[in-house]
Amino acid sequence: MSTRTINGGISFWYAQDGIPAPREPLTGDATADVVIVGGGYTGLWTAYYLKKAVPFLNITVLEARFCGYGASGRNGGWLYNGIAGRDRYAKLHGHEAAVRLQRAMNDTVEEVVRAAAEESIDADVHRGGVLEVAYTPAQLARLKAFHAAELAFGEKDRLLLGARETAERVRVAGAVGSAWTPHGARIHPVKLVKGLAAAVEALGVTVHESTPVTEIRPKHAVTPYGTVRAPYVLRCTEGFTASLKGQRRAWLPMNSSMIATEPLPADLWETIGWEGRETLGDMAHAYMYAQRTADDRIALGGRGVPYRFGSRTDNDGRTQPETVEALREILIRFFPQLAGVAVTHAWSGVLGVPRDWCATVTLDRSTGLGWAGGYVGSGVATANLAARTLRDLVQQDSGQSGPTDLTALPWVNHKVRRWEPEPFRWLGVQGMYAAYRGADRRELSTHAATTDRVALVADRVSGR
Ligand SMILES: Cc1cc2nc3c(=O)[nH]c(=O)nc-3n(C[C@H](O)[C@H](O)[C@H](O)COP(=O)(O)OP(=O)(O)OC[C@H]3O[C@@H](n4cnc5c(N)ncnc54)[C@H](O)[C@@H]3O)c2cc1C
Numbered sequence: 001m002s003t004r005t006i007n008g009g010i011s012f013w014y015a016q017d018g019i020p021a022p023r024e025p026l027t028g029d030a031t032a033d034v035v036i037v038g039g040g041y042t043g044l045w046t047a048y049y050l051k052k053a054v055p056f057l058n059i060t061v062l063e064a065r066f067c068g069y070g071a072s073g074r075n076g077g078w079l080y081n082g083i084a085g086r087d088r089y090a091k092l093h094g095h096e097a098a099v100r101l102q103r104a105m106n107d108t109v110e111e112v113v114r115a116a117a118e119e120s121i122d123a124d125v126h127r128g129g130v131l132e133v134a135y136t137p138a139q140l141a142r143l144k145a146f147h148a149a150e151l152a153f154g155e156k157d158r159l160l161l162g163a164r165e166t167a168e169r170v171r172v173a174g175a176v177g178s179a180w181t182p183h184g185a186r187i188h189p190v191k192l193v194k195g196l197a198a199a200v201e202a203l204g205v206t207v208h209e210s211t212p213v214t215e216i217r218p219k220h221a222v223t224p225y226g227t228v229r230a231p232y233v234l235r236c237t238e239g240f241t242a243s244l245k246g247q248r249r250a251w252l253p254m255n256s257s258m259i260a261t262e263p264l265p266a267d268l269w270e271t272i273g274w275e276g277r278e279t280l281g282d283m284a285h286a287y288m289y290a291q292r293t294a295d296d297r298i299a300l301g302g303r304g305v306p307y308r309f310g311s312r313t314d315n316d317g318r319t320q321p322e323t324v325e326a327l328r329e330i331l332i333r334f335f336p337q338l339a340g341v342a343v344t345h346a347w348s349g350v351l352g353v354p355r356d357w358c359a360t361v362t363l364d365r366s367t368g369l370g371w372a373g374g375y376v377g378s379g380v381a382t383a384n385l386a387a388r389t390l391r392d393l394v395q396q397d398s399g400q401s402g403p404t405d406l407t408a409l410p411w412v413n414h415k416v417r418r419w420e421p422e423p424f425r426w427l428g429v430q431g432m433y434a435a436y437r438g439a440d441r442r443e444l445s446t447h448a449a450t451t452d453r454v455a456l457v458a459d460r461v462s463g464r
Helices: 012-017 041-053 086-093 095-120 137-153 163-169 191-203 238-243 266-272 322-334 380-399 424-446 453-462
Strands: 034-037 060-061 078-082 130-134 159-162 177-181 182-184 205-207 215-217 220-223 226-229 232-235 252-261 279-282 290-292 298-302 341-351 361-363 369-371
Touching: 012 191, 012 341, 034 041, 041 060, 041 191, 041 220, 041 369, 041 380, 060 266, 078 095, 078 279, 078 322, 086 095, 095 137, 095 182, 095 191, 095 232, 130 163, 137 159, 137 177, 137 215, 137 266, 159 163, 163 177, 163 453, 182 279, 215 232, 238 341, 298 322, 322 341, 341 424, 361 380, 369 380
Parallel strands: 034 060, 034 232, 060 205, 130 279, 232 369
Antiparallel strands: 078 182, 130 177, 159 177, 215 220, 220 226, 252 298, 252 341, 279 290, 290 298, 361 369
């Protein structure tokens, strides 16, 4: 890692846009109609839509650090239509139910863009779609199979591009093909979450920061400074959920790390292309994701040390030097002409992975406890759909409305078993990612035309 790299500080997005001024913590016991635990996209969008729907509702958000401290202030800025678990939901609830879920996700990309515009949030939105490239024969085989499966599923607007057409968009070294979908936009994650927190407050929602919830039980959110009592307590803590009492083996906190380069000069951009500013990914097993930022850097992420023993989560975004180096190598593999370019920032965050890799949104009508998450790295748009669904579930439960299209989606009230206890959890995740990294290396060096067997076994064992 170069001495010029700033590592941590929550994320590059905060280095660029500044840490927000702190909001007051809770100062004693309180009551509300709805209390929301966690001030990321899920919690804030939920507060937003609930308050918009029922302006007289008394809503309190309790945030351990500051709004956007978690993945919502650190992500790759892919606002896109992927949702973890769609194919499993098709198996469990039928094809038509999964199609409804996918359509809702496609619409969600539009909804985030629309709502941000309505609230005058300038989040550097660029609607360039999502481009996923293959640069080995095995990746190309997966890409073609993926594209055929998406067409068969009903996603007719996904394009399969050859090497030349790919290069016309982005010149990734050795790329042999790609797939593109229009359902994606690049965003600046922090500008969105900061704007959303301000919009929610302006609507009249109470937001307390520096207020960690130590225990959630029916009608109670307990903090060191007092307890907020409310008929509905909604847990929106995603990758941090395991640190709550009784939740240690719920969603596994998986790390994802990112780097950002210095702004690249125009002559380098001429060699790269990427004028459409698509969000850019690949078909490797330990995949990467990237965006061209509004100020012409490349921000690129991937799996670092995937998981910390005992579901530990955070150290303000610092990541391991070897992870920074591994991400830099991916950057240079994609764009060898960037070998001399400085990596100015590196950071990491946690996302929530359920045992069956299926995102969920739930309201337990007998207790008033609700939650949403387990987005497995596809949460920027999904959190918005989850939030509108939580709104509908709360309104339905409180008799203000009936069932809606959203409450009928197959991910609602989905139950998932817990992760294995330690050390099996740690060993399993380390083993899985070692298997994926090995498979990527072999596919690259052997030019095999099919997916590495070890990766297929890892997929089956992990339930991915
Ligand atoms: C590095 C990285 C890159 C990613 N890139 C993408 C991407 O490009 N596209 C995409 O779709 N998804 C991406 N994701 C995933 C996406 O960012 C998340 O799924 C999404 O932001 C989750 O939002 P959330 O509000 O549910 O959780 P978070 O944003 O993590 O918010 C949870 C909040 O709860 C607070 N909290 C935790 N515990 C408590 C407590 N006990 N009491 C009170 N508050 C608490 C935290 O401080 C935090 O602010 C990425 C994730 C990471 C880490």
